[in-house]
Amino acid sequence: MRWKKTMERGIHKTVLNNGVTLLTQRVPHARSVSMGVWVNVGARDETLDQSGLSHFIEHMIFKGTRKRDAFQIAKEFDAIGGQTNAFTSMEITCYHAKVMDTHLSTMVDILSDIFLNSVFSSEEVEKERPVILQELGMVEDNPEEWAHTLLLKSFWGDHPLGRSIIGTQENIIRFDADTIKSFLEQFYQPDRIVISAAGNLEHKNFESLIRPSFETVKKGNSLPERIPPCAKPSANISQRELEQVHICLATSGITTTDTRRYAFSLMNTILGGNMSSRLFQDIRERRGLAYSVYSFASSHTDTGMLGIYAGVSPKKTDEVMELLVDQIKKLEYSRIRESELSDAKQYTKGNILLSSENMDNLMVRIAQNEISFGHEIPIQAVLDEIEKVTVDDIMELNHSLLKEKCLALSVLGPVSDLKTDISLN
Numbered sequence: 457m458r459w460k461k462t463m464e465r466g467i468h469k470t471v472l473n474n475g476v477t478l479l480t481q482r483v484p485h486a487r488s489v490s491m492g493v494w495v496n497v498g499a500r501d502e503t504l505d506q507s508g509l510s511h512f513i514e515h516m517i518f519k520g521t522r523k524r525d526a527f528q529i530a531k532e533f534d535a536i537g538g539q540t541n542a543f544t545s546m547e548i549t550c551y552h553a554k555v556m557d558t559h560l561s562t563m564v565d566i567l568s569d570i571f572l573n574s575v576f577s578s579e580e581v582e583k584e585r586p587v588i589l590q591e592l593g594m595v596e597d598n599p600e601e602w603a604h605t606l607l608l609k610s611f612w613g614d615h616p617l618g619r620s621i622i623g624t625q626e627n628i629i630r631f632d633a634d635t636i637k638s639f640l641e642q643f644y645q646p647d648r649i650v651i652s653a654a655g656n657l658e659h660k661n662f663e664s665l666i667r668p669s670f671e672t673v674k675k676g677n678s679l680p681e682r683i684p685p686c687a688k689p690s691a692n693i694s695q696r697e698l699e700q701v702h703i704c705l706a707t708s709g710i711t712t713t714d715t716r717r718y719a720f721s722l723m724n725t726i727l728g729g730n731m732s733s734r735l736f737q738d739i740r741e742r743r744g745l746a747y748s749v750y751s752f753a754s755s756h757t758d759t760g761m762l763g764i765y766a767g768v769s770p771k772k773t774d775e776v777m778e779l780l781v782d783q784i785k786k787l788e789y790s791r792i793r794e795s796e797l798s799d800a801k802q803y804t805k806g807n808i809l810l811s812s813e814n815m816d817n818l819m820v821r822i823a824q825n826e827i828s829f830g831h832e833i834p835i836q837a838v839l840d841e842i843e844k845v846t847v848d849d850i851m852e853l854n855h856s857l858l859k860e861k862c863l864a865l866s867v868l869g870p871v872s873d874l875k876t877d878i879s880l881n
Contacts, residue, residue: 466481466482466483467479467480467481467822467832468480468481468482468659469826469832470659470663472646472667472670472671473671474646474647474670474671474673474674474675475645475646475647475649475675476646476647476649476650476651476670476671476673477649477650477651477826478651478652478659478662478663478666479650479651479652479653479822479823479826480652480653480654480657480658480659480662481652481653481654481655481818481819481822482655482656482657482658482659483654483655483656483815483818484656485656486557486655486656486815487556487557487655487656488554488555488556488557488655488656488815489554489555489556489557489560489563489653489654489655489656489657489815490552490553490554490653490654490655490815490816490818490819491552491553491554491563491564491567491651491652491653491819492550492551492552492553492651492652492653492819492820492823493550493551493552493567493568493571493649493650493651494548494549494550494649494650494651494652494823494827495548495549495550495643495644495648495649496547496548496648496649496650496827497510497547497548497549497643497644497648498510498544498545498546498547498548498549498621499511499544499545499546499616499619499620499621499623500546500547500615500616500617500682500756501547501616501643501679501682502616502619502639505627506627506639507616507619507620507623507624507627508588508620508621508622508623508624508627508628508631509623509627509631509635509636509639510544510549510621510639511544511588511621511622511623512584512588512623512628512631512636513549513636513639513640514542514543514544514549514551515542515584515587515588516574516576516580516581516584516636517542517551517570517571517574518530518540518542518570519574519576519577519580519583519584520574520575520577520580521569521570521573521574521575522573522575523569523573524566524569524570526580529566529570532562532566533553533566536555536556536559536562536563537555537556537559538553538554538555538559538562538563539553539554539555540552540553540554540566540567541553544621545621546616546617546621546756547756547757548827550823551567551570551571552816552819553566553567554815554816557655557656557657560657560661560662560665561665564662564665564666565665568666568669568670569669572669572670572672572673576633576636576637576640577633578632578633581631581632581633581636585628585629585631588622588628589625589628589629591622592620592622592623592625592628595620595622599696599698599700599702599767599868599869600702600748600765600767602702602868603702603703603704603765603866603867603868604704604763604765604866605620606692606694606704606866606868607692607704607705607706607763607864607865607866608620609692609866610689610690610691610692610704610706610864610865610866611687611689611706611761611864612685612687613685613687613688613690615683615685615686617685617756617759618685641676642676642677642679643679644673645673645675645676645679646670646673646674646675647675648679649670649673650823650826650827651666651670652819652820652822652823652826653819654815654816654818654819654822655815655818655819682757682758684758684759685758685759687708687759687864689706689707689862689863689864689865690864690865691864691865691866691867691878692865692866692867693865693866693867693871693872693873693874694866694867694868694869695869695870695871695872696868696869696870697870698868698869698870700767700768700769700770700869701767701768701769701770701773701867701868701869701870701871702765702766702767702867702868702869703764703765703766703767703768703773703776703777703780703865703866703867704763704764704765704865704866704867705763705764705780705781705784705863705864705865705878706761706762706763706764706863706864706865707761707762707763707784707857707858707860707862707863707864708760708761708762708857708858708860709753709754709755709759709760709761709762709857710755710760710853710857711755711756711757711758711759711760712755712756712757712760712828713757713828713829714755714760716849716853717755718838718841718842718844718845719845719849719850719853720753720755720760720762720853721753721804721842722797722800722801722804722842722845722850723762723787723792723850723853723854724751724752724753724762725800725803725804726792726796726797726800726850727751727762727764727783727787728749728750728751728752728764728783729750729751729800729803730803732799733750733751734783734786735749735750735751735764735766735780735783736749736750738779738783739766739776739779739780743779745766745768745769745772745775745776745779746766746767746768746776747767748765748766748767749764749765749766749767750764750765751763751764751765752764752765757828762857764780764783764784766780770869770870770871773867773869773871773874774874777874777878781863781878784858784863785858787854787858788854788855788858791847791851792847792850792851793847794847797845797846797847797850801842801843801845804842805839805842805843808835808838808839809835809839812835863878865878
């Protein structure tokens with residue numbers, strides 16, 4: 457163990473000799489414990505030939521170790537009433553579980569085993585391959601989700617951020633056990649691993665359960681640095697016979713650690729983050745043009761995106777497109793009202809405080825703070841920073857983000873041509 461630090465609000469941190477970081481947040485009144493094993497690796501770290509490998513590994517982790525087969529893993533979690541899952545993002549892969557506090561040691565044993573000792577047998581790879589292909593098909597069959605995937609390509613182009621996290625059908629068919637093992641050995645290095653837990657647990661006990669197995673993870677060779685994207689927004693119109701036309705628009709955002717992230721979050725809320733937002737009120741409530749319309753903010757270590765989605769009748773496509781572009785223009789030229797900002801602050805702070813009562817959210821929060829900032833950021837500090845944001849802060853941010861005057865666009869549905877000019881001039 458290299459060093460240990462006790463932080464605020466019952467949060468403790470230990471860094472093992474090989475660089476694996478352990479974090480816990482003790483919540484004595486809870487009866488559960490949530491745990492996550494995080495790897496600072498995701499879809500953007502893959503080459504074109506590797507695209508989809510992080511997600512494939514996420515599936516294969518649960519398919520058998522040297523002492524448990526896939527059925528035993530599932531059965532042992534079920535036997536303690538546990539919940540387990542995993543997810544892959546552009547920059548992170550996480551394997552997580554939640555159990556009653558009395559079953560902490562069992563959860564640690566199973567998660568440690570599948571993370572460190574999965575065998576990735578050829579037989580299990582062949583079994584899981586069609587499952588992943590079905591998942592890819594499921595995404596393509598979901599027009600809203602597929603429109604978002606197409607937007608990534610329109611915004612990021614050939615950069616890894618412009619690809620689907622699941623990968624391509626060709627890659628999924630080609631991946632074998634050796635390819636999976638090679639990628640895992642290359643990227644799953646100890647200084648990229650963070651293990652977080654929140655709930656009714658003691659840090660020293662958790663550390664004693666984790667250390668023997670995770671200190672065996674050996675350091676590897678240095679990894680290539682992530683290449684920042686050079687966004688060149690474009691338009692992608694995809695014909696498909698659907699009941700609706702699915703529209704996604706995007707412009708520049710900010711990085712995960714940008715000091716303006718609080719203003720960015722509040723601006724997104726004002727634009728389309730809740731039911732009282734500008735988009736929802738104008739397009740759904742006042743005009744009845746869409747059932748689903750919202751904005752979204754996406755941030756990465758070195759870049760970001762601000763986007764809008766709407767699902768509309770084919771006959772209303774151009775009208776809604778004009779309204780969406782107009783709302784983005786208003787961000788730059790129309791001053792936000794103090795009442796809008798005040799409401800957005802209350803909404804955001806309420807969500808943060810409500811989510812802090814959930815052990816899963818606490819576990820995620822302390823891990824993400826460690827990965828992004830290298831230290832804990834107390835919830836009260838976040839609330840204070842949100843309260844400090846002014847209308848001028850948001851307007852300055854909007855001017856900065858929209859100065860390039862261009863948008864990325866993806867449209868999916870029964871539409872062959874658009875009359876709307878999507879430039880912001």
